[in-house]
Amino acid sequence: MKNNITYDLLIIGGGISACVFASKYLENNNTKKIALIEVGRGLGGRSSTRISKRFNGWKLNHGSPNLNIMNKKNNLLLKSYVNELLEKKFIKIDDSELVFLEDKSNLEAIKKSEFTCGFNYLSLYSMSQLSQNIIESNFRGKIDFYFETLIVDLKFNNDVWTLKSINGDKFISKYLICSTNLLLHKRSLKILKINQIPLRKAIPENEDRKIDLLLNYLGKQLFIPRLTFLIYTNENYGYKDFYSKKNRYFYLNKNLENKYKFERVIFQLQDNNKLGIVVHTKNIDFINSYINAKDEDYFKQKIFANFNELFDGNSSVNKLSSNEKISIMKWRASQPSGSAVPLSLQLSQKYRIGFCGDWFEGEGFGRIEGSILSALMLVKKFQD
Numbered sequence: 426m427k428n429n430i431t432y433d434l435l436i437i438g439g440g441i442s443a444c445v446f447a448s449k450y451l452e453n454n455n456t457k458k459i460a461l462i463e464v465g466r467g468l469g470g471r472s473s474t475r476i477s478k479r480f481n482g483w484k485l486n487h488g489s490p491n492l493n494i495m496n497k498k499n500n501l502l503l504k505s506y507v508n509e510l511l512e513k514k515f516i517k518i519d520d521s522e523l524v525f526l527e528d529k530s531n532l533e534a535i536k537k538s539e540f541t542c543g544f545n546y547l548s549l550y551s552m553s554q555l556s557q558n559i560i561e562s563n564f565r566g567k568i569d570f571y572f573e574t575l576i577v578d579l580k581f582n583n584d585v586w587t588l589k590s591i592n593g594d595k596f597i598s599k600y601l602i603c604s605t606n607l608l609l610h611k612r613s614l615k616i617l618k619i620n621q622i623p624l625r626k627a628i629p630e631n632e633d634r635k636i637d638l639l640l641n642y643l644g645k646q647l648f649i650p651r652l653t654f655l656i657y658t659n660e661n662y663g664y665k666d667f668y669s670k671k672n673r674y675f676y677l678n679k680n681l682e683n684k685y686k687f688e689r690v691i692f693q694l695q696d697n698n699k700l701g702i703v704v705h706t707k708n709i710d711f712i713n714s715y716i717n718a719k720d721e722d723y724f725k726q727k728i729f730a731n732f733n734e735l736f737d738g739n740s741s742v743n744k745l746s747s748n749e750k751i752s753i754m755k756w757r758a759s760q761p762s763g764s765a766v767p768l769s770l771q772l773s774q775k776y777r778i779g780f781c782g783d784w785f786e787g788e789g790f791g792r793i794e795g796s797i798l799s800a801l802m803l804v805k806k807f808q809d
């Protein structure tokens with residue numbers, strides 16, 4: 426058992442939803458003993474920043490580069506939380522240039538994508554730092570963090586949760602929050618090499634209608650795989666024109682996406698003034714061709730070739746030379762799609778378990794907006 430501590434609350438996952446939940450929950454429960462368990466090396470999850478070990482000094486947001494809030498229903502919880510983040514100077518309005526590429530090198534008037542609708546905000550530092558700021562803002566030292574710890578098994582006996590990690594560590598707690606749905610979804614069977622979905626194993630069928638419904642909805646939930654290519658440009662690489670803002674976004678229309686396999690290309694200015702480029706793709710054939718590629722270098726050259734053809738003649742973007750450095754991030758599940766889980770299933774009092782994340786219903790489904798909103802709503806349900 427980890428340090429012989431029985432926690433009041435354990436949170437699985439360290440993405441933005443977990444950080445929002447923890448910070449808001451602690452506001453009214455600051456004597457509670459809380460721990461957060463995350464398989465990665467730090468906070469942020471799918472909204473995190475790659476701090477390269479290989480290429481010194483580079484910090485690239487390799488998942489979500491920023492966040493956009495639509496809040497069409499004017500949810501006051503969400504509205505005031507975004508204002509709080511602005512006041513604390515954790516985020517600012519993202520006024521970076523947003524370009525929609527209509528066809529080769531011709532720039533078109535700005536259009537909207539699901540990631541650009543509403544108000545766009547940028548973390549003042551990096552996306553990982555945003556999660557860190559959120560969770561640490563008022564409560565530094567109040568949470569025990571366990572990083573590089575993968576939970577593989579859940580048990581609920583005598584009103585107590587026992588979690589087991591892949592390394593055999595045990596964690597005990599009165600309440601449990603799952604900010605990831607990995608342990609609730611059938612993909613866990615393959616990923617964790619187990620033979621029963623951990624939540625189903627902990628709570629058998631017909632014991633709690635809410636849990637049964639939640640697992641049913643998740644049974645129909647799919648995920649969009651993505652690759653992101655992180656390009657660490659050479660010292661002398663820069664824009665053709667003068668542009669000094671932190672980010673610059675190029676979105677491709679469907680035709681161009683089909684042709685070049687890129688969804689968007691995001692330029693990220695580094696503290697040392699070098700230009701990092703993050704190329705996103707969710708083209709399944711392209712992803713499979715990467716997985717099957719025997720020669721990774723050949724694949725990387727293909728990315729440079731596509732990039733150079735896409736931006737050929739563009740008035741801002743220079744071509745890449747074949748010796749720019751590149752690394753690749755494979756996201757098995759970048760965003761949920763298909764069936765979203767109703768927010769009414771977020772909390773089971775009987776089993777002292779709550780859920781948050783971008784996999785809940787609403788206009789923020791599959792985006793940071795949904796993650797934040799679901800976390801705020803879960804805190805409220807805990808208080809009521």
Ligand SMILES: Cc1cc2nc3c(=O)[nH]c(=O)nc-3n(C[C@H](O)[C@H](O)[C@H](O)COP(=O)(O)OP(=O)(O)OC[C@H]3O[C@@H](n4cnc5c(N)ncnc54)[C@H](O)[C@@H]3O)c2cc1C
Pocket residue numbers: 437438439440441442443462463464465469470471472487488489490491492493540574575576577604605607608651653705756758759760781782783784791792793794796
């Ligand atoms: C490439 C990419 C681009 C994106 N672009 C945008 C965008 O432009 N705008 C936008 O709004 N959204 C975007 N998204 C989606 C956005 O990143 C997510 O909606 C959001 O980050 C989800 O946050 P979360 O806290 O709900 O989940 P996550 O960030 O996934 O957090 C869950 C955490 O749980 C951890 N975990 C999982 N299982 C276990 C386990 N068994 N034990 C321990 N830890 C575990 C994971 O490592 C993860 O850190 C993008 C996502 C990707 C991948």
